[in-house]
Amino acid sequence: MPYVNIKITREGATAEQKARLIEGVTALLARELGKNPATTVVVIDEIDTDNWGIGGESVTVRRRSGR
Amino acid sequence: MPYVNIKITREGATAEQKARLIEGVTALLARELGKNPATTVVVIDEIDTDNWGIGGESVTVRRRSGR
Amino acid sequence: MPYVNIKITREGATAEQKARLIEGVTALLARELGKNPATTVVVIDEIDTDNWGIGGESVTVRRRSGR
Amino acid sequence: MPYVNIKITREGATAEQKARLIEGVTALLARELGKNPATTVVVIDEIDTDNWGIGGESVTVRRRSGR
Amino acid sequence: MPYVNIKITREGATAEQKARLIEGVTALLARELGKNPATTVVVIDEIDTDNWGIGGESVTVRRRSGR
Amino acid sequence: MPYVNIKITREGATAEQKARLIEGVTALLARELGKNPATTVVVIDEIDTDNWGIGGESVTVRRRSGR
Numbered sequence: 001m002p003y004v005n006i007k008i009t010r011e012g013a014t015a016e017q018k019a020r021l022i023e024g025v026t027a028l029l030a031r032e033l034g035k036n037p038a039t040t041v042v043v044i045d046e047i048d049t050d051n052w053g054i055g056g057e058s059v060t061v062r063r064r065s066g067r
Numbered sequence: 068m069p070y071v072n073i074k075i076t077r078e079g080a081t082a083e084q085k086a087r088l089i090e091g092v093t094a095l096l097a098r099e100l101g102k103n104p105a106t107t108v109v110v111i112d113e114i115d116t117d118n119w120g121i122g123g124e125s126v127t128v129r130r131r132s133g134r
Numbered sequence: 135m136p137y138v139n140i141k142i143t144r145e146g147a148t149a150e151q152k153a154r155l156i157e158g159v160t161a162l163l164a165r166e167l168g169k170n171p172a173t174t175v176v177v178i179d180e181i182d183t184d185n186w187g188i189g190g191e192s193v194t195v196r197r198r199s200g201r
Numbered sequence: 202m203p204y205v206n207i208k209i210t211r212e213g214a215t216a217e218q219k220a221r222l223i224e225g226v227t228a229l230l231a232r233e234l235g236k237n238p239a240t241t242v243v244v245i246d247e248i249d250t251d252n253w254g255i256g257g258e259s260v261t262v263r264r265r266s267g268r
Numbered sequence: 269m270p271y272v273n274i275k276i277t278r279e280g281a282t283a284e285q286k287a288r289l290i291e292g293v294t295a296l297l298a299r300e301l302g303k304n305p306a307t308t309v310v311v312i313d314e315i316d317t318d319n320w321g322i323g324g325e326s327v328t329v330r331r332r333s334g335r
Numbered sequence: 336m337p338y339v340n341i342k343i344t345r346e347g348a349t350a351e352q353k354a355r356l357i358e359g360v361t362a363l364l365a366r367e368l369g370k371n372p373a374t375t376v377v378v379i380d381e382i383d384t385d386n387w388g389i390g391g392e393s394v395t396v397r398r399r400s401g402r
Contacts, residue, residue: 001322003137003175003275006297007244013301015117015127020300022120028292032285033276039322041137041175042120043074045112045246050216053223053243054269054307060216068188070141070338070376071159075167082251082261084166089254091162096140099154100147106188108338108376109254110208112246121135121173141378149318149328156321176321177275179313179380184350187357187377194350202389204271204309204342205360209368218367225363230341233355234348240389242271242309255336255374283385283395290388310388311342313380 001039002029009059010046018044068106069096076126077113085111135173136163143193144180152178202240203230210260211247219245269307270297277327278314286312336374337364344394345381353379 004025022042029035049059071092089109096102116126138159156176163169183193205226223243230236250260272293290310297303317327339360357377364370384394 001175001277001320001327003177004293005273007271008297008301008303009269015125017300018117019120019125019128021296022125023123024296024300025293026120026123028289028296029274029276032288032292033281035276037123038121039173040121040123041135043114043137044118044120045114046118047244047246050219051245051247052269053220053227053245054239054241056224056227056238056241058216058220058223059269061220068143068186068193068376070378072139073163074137075163075169076135080167082259085251086254086259086262087166088162089259090257091166092138092159093254093257095155095158095162096142099151099158100142102142104257105255106374107255107257108336110248110338111252111254112248113252119135126135149326152318153321153326153329156326157324160321160324171324172322174322174324177315178319178321179315180319181378181380184353185379185381187354187361187379188373188375190358190361190372190375192350192354192357195354202309202344202387202394204311206340207364208338209364209370210336214368221367222363225367226339226360229356229359229363230343233352233359234343236343240307242269244271253336260336283393286385287388287393287396290393291391294388294391305391306389308389308391311382312386312388313382314386 002035004040004042005045006042007045007047009049009052011049013046069102069108071107071109072112073109074112074114076116076119078116080113136169138174138176139179140176141179141181143183143186145183147180203236205241205243206246207243208246208248210250210253212250214247270303272308272310273313274310275313275315277317277320279317281314337370339375339377340380341377342380342382344384344387346384348381
């Protein structure tokens, strides 16, 4: 019954990669806490780099300066 | 003053349907808890089926196999 | 499969009231969007009034001044 | 290490405005709570006006009637 | 830089179990998407069973009837 | 009408400090985006250090080793 929300920057994650995140986090919760995979919900949000900030600046600006 | 976030898969909900969700959940909070509708906020997130997982697999995959 | 998060101030909602919120919002999603109640998840967060702000001040301060 | 999520309606905020939100909220957390800017994360969600409700109706409807 | 929020019912997860969730989901994001573990943030919310609903009823009620 | 959620570790923030966060972020949204303070909602979540992970380990463990 757990609910997991994963937020990442929108930088080209493929459907296959996202499927592996869903599969992996569902298995992790089953293994560590005995949670039922059938009712484990995972929602992935992909966020534009203009809308994600760290260190007081957007990821767009950080990428531009090579970080 | 409540805040409600509703996440659904992006599968064609219309503006009218979403308006009824907003109206219905606002009325529910007024009726059951006496919350003021004027300051009740509702945010609906529509999530791509690749980005929603249940049972360890994405909704895209589940739909494809007829579930 | 929807996921609903309801945030309210912690001001004495009873288990019965919260059960009616869960029941009501689950029924609303079934009625308006045809969502399966069996996999509809509802999470209610009760937030201390010191930690909820509106209009630039906390609910604690607003309650104290009779609002 | 704080995490801040800002949700606004999608009504044309520019990259520059969003950069100032990121900068401002990161500075606020450093000034008021001594939080390290380097690990402060800010995520801005821009929500379609059909998907944001207040007062029991969508922002789309409110804008249309001049509110 | 990902942000992960895991919501589970409050039913006695230990600090060690939660540490393994943090470690596991951080490693998963590094392995599948090449995300930097140093800036991966994980927040676990433990929710009272009165406040978690599935199938239109609270987990408290479901546990009581042996589900 | 914006909604802001601030998550910090539970390490003794006072009501006064939280009031200044609420005031500051509400003013920031008014100044930068012209948002109406009267309907700006801020919710602060304080998270136990066992439940907050960064760099693959909990803040409890990091604090213990002097980080």
